[in-house]
Amino acid sequence: MFETFRNAWKIDDLRKRLLFTLLILVLFRLGCAIPVPYITASALSSMFAGGTGDMLEYLNMMSGGALSECTIFALGVQPAINASIIMQLLAVAIPYLENLTKEGEEGQRKMRRITNYVGAAIGLMLSIGYYFIIRNMGALKYTDGFAGIFTAVVIILAFTAGSQLCTWLGNQIDSKGIGNGLSLLIFAGIVARWSSVYTAVTNIVGRAQNGEPQFYFFLPALLVLALVAVIFVVILTNAERRIPVQYAKRVVGRKMYGGQASYIPIKVNMTGVMPIIFASTLCSLPGLIFRFINLDAAAHPYLYAFFSAFNYNSALYLIVYVLLIVAFNYFYVAIQYNPVDIANQLRKNNGTIPGIRPGKPTSDFITKTLSKITLIGAIFLAIVAGLPIILGNITGTSIQLGGTSLLIVVGVALETGRALEGYMTARYHKGFLE
Structure with a gap:
């Protein structure tokens, strides 16, 4: 970069x-x-x-x-x-x-x-x-x-x-x-x-x-974990599953078209930081309401217990947070990818996935692959977002938003680097290679 x-x-x-x-x-x-x-x-x-x-x-x-x-x-x-x-x-x-x-x-x-x-x-x-x-x-x-x-x-x-x-x-x-x-x-x-x-x-x-004195060991451990987290985010942000596609040859006039091999890229983290944003917004609403209505524990014991349970240090907050990240990840992928449309586009362009018949078998295969990749991406997001909360509770330091910040910073840096490479490749290919 x-x-x-x-x-x-x-x-x-x-x-x-x-x-x-x-x-x-x-x-x-x-x-x-x-x-x-x-x-x-x-x-x-x-x-x-x-x-x-x-x-x-x-x-x-x-x-x-x-x-x-x-x-x-x-x-x-x-x-x-x-x-x-x-x-x-x-x-x-x-x-x-x-x-x-x-x-x-x-x-x-x-x-x-x-x-x-x-x-x-x-x-x-x-x-x-x-x-x-x-x-x-x-x-x-x-x-x-x-x-x-x-x-x-x-x-x-x-x-x-x-x-x-x-x-x-x-x-x-x-x-x-x-x-x-x-x-x-x-x-x-x-x-x-x-x-x-x-x-x-x-x-x-x-x-x-x-x-x-245990915090003398926490500090270097946190630094090592931060470095590992950066490497982990970079690798999985760039990771993708490539579904091979073979296009059939066809003759138009005196020329032959097609016959080339390609692939459908499916990124592991195709939703970026959006599921974390959605989940953190919903999970933080009870805590925000609790801070401004000033509930009396004696007068409203049940409401007080409910809002107190959604403190970001609680186990319930972490569990709901992780489940919402997984759910929103699947939801966001579902509105971005339509396996039926992808299968129809492949059939119109004489493209097939090796070993898979065109039509419904192709869409079923893409759906199954998407489900697996989405699960891996959801687990990755849950780890990145949930681990800072756990470490914050252990060390007593407020780093609960560290995972979100890390994903945004790494994602934007990689995206900007790719934009520069694409700009140079399209306009100054010779200078870029040098």
């Missing part, structure tokens, strides 16, 4: 694209440091102190810490990502949206416009919700009368406009830079927050010096 970046830097056009991408990332980080007016950010420090493990902590991670500081980019690209996921799901259920995805560039342009509108609506709803959260926490300077109404309007519009500006910055990277814009903005935010690793290491060393 480093060799790829070095070769890309030698090409003038690619160097301009890389510098433009870097400029956008710098502007994004500057926006993450500009506070929204009329908010006392220090009043929110207790809400994010120590790692809450709920939805707010997840949103704070995705925004690069901007949410906890109440800056204009507090929502980050989360509204745009949610809108994209929702539109993907709706495109399966609504025929009009499904037809738009098949109408070429014009249909894609309409789909992006609708997605932007949905993202703006989601950003507005999240802005309103976050306004009431910070108001309940006593972080607003003005809450009553005209000053309170004016403050509410300014804060909500600032959060909403900031999320739309983040989406625009990501789109600029897509058109004039290198890589996926929204993914790179998330990547920059997560990397900027890796200073918390130093805090975690300091915490472990401090506990070891204060009479808990």
